[in-house]
Amino acid sequence: MRQELTLRGNHALLTRANPLSKFAAVVFITLALALSIDWVSASVALALVLALLPLAGLRPGLLWLRGWPLITAAALGGWSTTILAPDSGRILLDARIWSISDGSLELGVGFMVRGLAIALPAVLLMSCTDPTDLADALAQNAKLPHRFVLGTLAAMRLVGLMAEEWHTIGMARRARGVGSHGNPLQRLRATLGQSFGLLVQAVRRASRLAVTMEARGFGDAPRTWARKSTFSALDVWVVLGGLLIAGSAVAASLAAGTWNMVFLARQ
Structure with missing residues (x-):
């Protein structure tokens, strides 16, 4: 609910685009970055994505608050790749x-920056x-099943x-004595168990809510829509922007000679 109120007060350009066009742009960027593990293409894509923050009404601090788990995971992944490659x-060193060598450091930095860029x-x-x-676009434009759409909406x-x-x-x-004591390994296991419990609880809650909404008539057909999901000229520019970011990243990597296909990385 808090996110919805924040979005209603956000009049940035990207908030007015159709969710499917924004999703397509993200897919194009992800596909381009998934082909190579070099740091040049990832750096170019990351810089261009960060330049789009004002268009989404986001500040760097807010981006950190919402994406710090992914940022931390990318940093840890880059460090692990550096010392294990x-x-x-x-x-x-x-x-x-x-040990850390020129090649392993370049590979680790490329992995970290690519993780952030994705x-x-x-x-x-x-x-x-x-x-x-998003639910309106998935149901009206993508023609996805009502139960899937309602489950997605409920989860969000x-x-x-x-x-x-x-x-x-x-x-x-902790009331049962789990996770409140022990060595670091035991605490890590307790955290993983708690994370799994949170995942199970979230899936159950979303599934129950989706079935309840469908049972109350939300999934019946035909149905009317309070808000029509449409595409505009802005959506064309959003998709072209995603293609431009993906193409610029690949072109910069090829020009720098750092393009390194994933399935050829060992050669």
Whole structure:
């Protein structure tokens, strides 16, 4: 509900585009970045995506609040790749159990930047898209089944409750003596168990809400729409923008000679 009120007060350009056009733009960017693991294409795509923040009405601080788990995961993934990748080129650091070379560092930086470049467009999409508008577009334009659409809408509406659910599950587990003591490995296992419990609870709640909405007539056909989901000239520019970002990233990588196809990376 808080996200919906924020979006209603947000009059940025991208909030007025059809959700499906924004989704198509994100898919184009993701496909381009999934083909290569070099740092040039990822850096170009990341810089262009960050330049779009004002068009979505987002500030860097708000982007961090909404995407910090993905940003942290990308940083950890880049570090793991750096120390675990095979050495190639000059050795920069040798800690006996692991080492960092020119090749492994370049691979790790490319992995981290690529992870950010893939994750941030999705965060940008969800930050400037109203859940009801997305459900209308999926049902009216994409012609998806009502149960899937209602399940998606219910899940997005319930995202705001996940923090509260996490706190509740944690209190219940600590009341049983789980996760409140032990060594770091035991605490990590307890956190993973709590995360799985949160996932199960979210799926159950969304499924129950979707079935309830369908039972009350939300899924009957034919039906009318309070808001018509349409496409405009803005959506054409949004899709072209996604293609431009993807094409610019690939072109910059090819021009720099750093293009490294995923399935040829070991060669």
